Amino acid sequence: MKLLDILQEIDDSPKDVYLVHERFERHYDMHTHKRDQLSFVEGGVAYVTIENEYLVVPAMHFLWIPAGVPHKLNVSHRATQLHSFYFKSSEKAFYKDLGIYPANRLIIELINFSQRWSHQFVDYNEPYAAALFSLYDILPLMAEQQIKLQLPTSEHPKIEQVLQYIHQNFHTPLTLNEMTEQFYMSERSFCRLFKKELHISFIQYLKTYRIIQSISFLQKRKDYSIEQIANATGYESLAAFSNAFYEYTGMRPSQMRKMIT
Amino acid sequence: MKLLDILQEIDDSPKDVYLVHERFERHYDMHTHKRDQLSFVEGGVAYVTIENEYLVVPAMHFLWIPAGVPHKLNVSHRATQLHSFYFKSSEKAFYKDLGIYPANRLIIELINFSQRWSHQFVDYNEPYAAALFSLYDILPLMAEQQIKLQLPTSEHPKIEQVLQYIHQNFHTPLTLNEMTEQFYMSERSFCRLFKKELHISFIQYLKTYRIIQSISFLQKRKDYSIEQIANATGYESLAAFSNAFYEYTGMRPSQMRKMIT
CATH class of the missing domain: 1.10.10.60 (Homeodomain-like)
Structure with missing residues (x-):
């Protein structure tokens, strides 16, 4: 099952969140969705392309992509593990901006915990799933730690x-x-x-x-x-x-x- | 402000949880309340007396005391830090039984995070307080790790x-x-x-x-x-x-x- 093939289903579901935990290389071509996306890079490096920015998501950092922002994601390093969450989109300030942030220990532990679920929809009121809402809820605390590492590439x-x-x-x-x-x-x-x-x-x-x-x-x-x-x-x-x-x-x-x- | 003096207020409040983070020695005489209590022992050792049992709560373990169970709590070691949460009482299985459990890393991080609040009431829908509900919600996962260390004492x-x-x-x-x-x-x-x-x-x-x-x-x-x-x-x-x-x-x-x- 390819993630891009089920994006429509993820967008349309009434469920609170869709989770994917992936090892191995991944290349997601330019795409967009109606949910907000959190992707945490456990090891290695991921690269995200938005319009003409080519940004780096280092290990132990997470990427927040608001609904409706076209983006391309490359996870090229072999050691990379990527944990992604597709949340219902929010109108609150932090969640409207694309950003790359270091994950603190609590975020890391919540993401570890979220591996109970993978390739599936979850509602926050399911057993133990309050942790998923709590993960979403504390993200704005990292706002001041935002980093922006640009590492462009070229085919020249x-x-x-x-x-x-x-x-x-x-x-x-x-x-x-x-x-x-x-x-x-x-x-x-x-x-x-x-x-x-x-550039x-x-x-x-x-x-x-x-x-x-x-x-x-x-x-x-x-x-x-x-x-x-x-x-x-x-x-x-x-x-x-x-x-x-x-x-x-x-x-x-x-x-x-x-x-x- | 002594905790035992405001137990009535804690019991009667409509708020979801009352939090206390305490350093130093503490001796709480036999008492009871209508809320469920979680107490996490960060360092040192705490002792809890229930009827004729004298139980030990070692460092990095938590104690769960259901509503209505008369108990005495002694936190005698100098290095001890005690983190206590008074939750609205629950009828669900795990929460009805007194127990002593090791805290996993997620629980420890959630408790660290909870130090944002101290000596106060919090509702789960306040900013970032979803983490407090999530802490409460995952406790039953530790049920199988219950330990029971009895260390009686005597005045002889x-x-x-x-x-x-x-x-x-x-x-x-x-x-x-x-x-x-x-x-x-x-x-x-x-x-x-x-x-x-x-004995x-x-x-x-x-x-x-x-x-x-x-x-x-x-x-x-x-x-x-x-x-x-x-x-x-x-x-x-x-x-x-x-x-x-x-x-x-x-x-x-x-x-x-x-x-x-």
Whole structure:
């Protein structure tokens, strides 16, 4: 049963919520629905495309997509588990805006608990299902923690190679100089192509990619100190890492580690 | 404001639940109320007396007291934090029986979350308060994990000394022989006095006391292996400890550690 095939059924049902817990890769083409969607990324990374934004949902973060917003969702990393909830749409402030937020421990536990149900409709008054309404109900508390990590992509062959090189070498002190030598381009034409295709600079892209990787490290490598994670993601100092992390997520790495582990 | 003084008000209120989060020692004399009570012991130990039972609520466990059951509650350990909820009484099966249960992670997170409110009445439809109903709603899932640790007490001066000696030396290989020598009594009269005053044997008392201490160690000393906890609570082998633990709690020590930490 493919999710996109039953979207109409999900929209039309009188039931409070539809739940899906999925492992493995997923690519959902551009689509829209009349319910509000919560998707929690347990491991790996998911990417969501809305109009011309290409946003990243890191591990232990959730994505809120209000009813009626056309979106494309890619869950490409092998380790990813995605937990999605289709709620009846709400007119309340928080629920009307698309957003990406870190999940706190209570949200994580409620999502774990929700795995009692999968690929099914549930009403809040069913046994133990008050927890599902409670999950929905506390989401606005995360509003101030919203993060926005843009990681655009392109099908330009040269840019595809460039991105692959970044993904393989982000943990080294990658410089613009190294990139231009690697790809036999002048700095001027490298920067121009990068910006034209991806709408952000090489440095912005690299920083974003490193932050996303560091979030994954924070979750998976509990044996690593924050400094070790800084080094593993290409930062030469803890301070530089912590500042960049704060700039992108509104939190220090230690705060996020506490929150997501 | 003393809790016992406002019990009548709590009983009579039309609100869904009354919450109290308390640090420090507490002694509530025998009393009864028309609401169902949930009390979660975050650290230390609490003792509840019902008729002639003297029950222990270890750290990270909760006590459920149905409406109308006269009870006495002692929270004596300094590290204790007690979280209590007075719910409208229910006629459903689980809620009609007094019980002591380990709290799973979801319950613990919901209780942490409930600290937004304290010494106050809350209705479930207030902002974010769905979590309080959800806490109430999932409790029956713990029914199979019920534990019953009896640790009676007595005001007999000799027995008070004996218990104090046990509390100070439970981590050593305490024997009946050592006890009788320590207190200049024959084995026969020591056992008779112990049983007369406490209604359980010296060995039962010692085992129960060690299990309660080990639960506290499981929670507080995450750096200790299960074997180290066995040794710290007077067990000479991991197997003996694990078996006694299972006998009293229905779980292996490792299972409880996973559940409460």
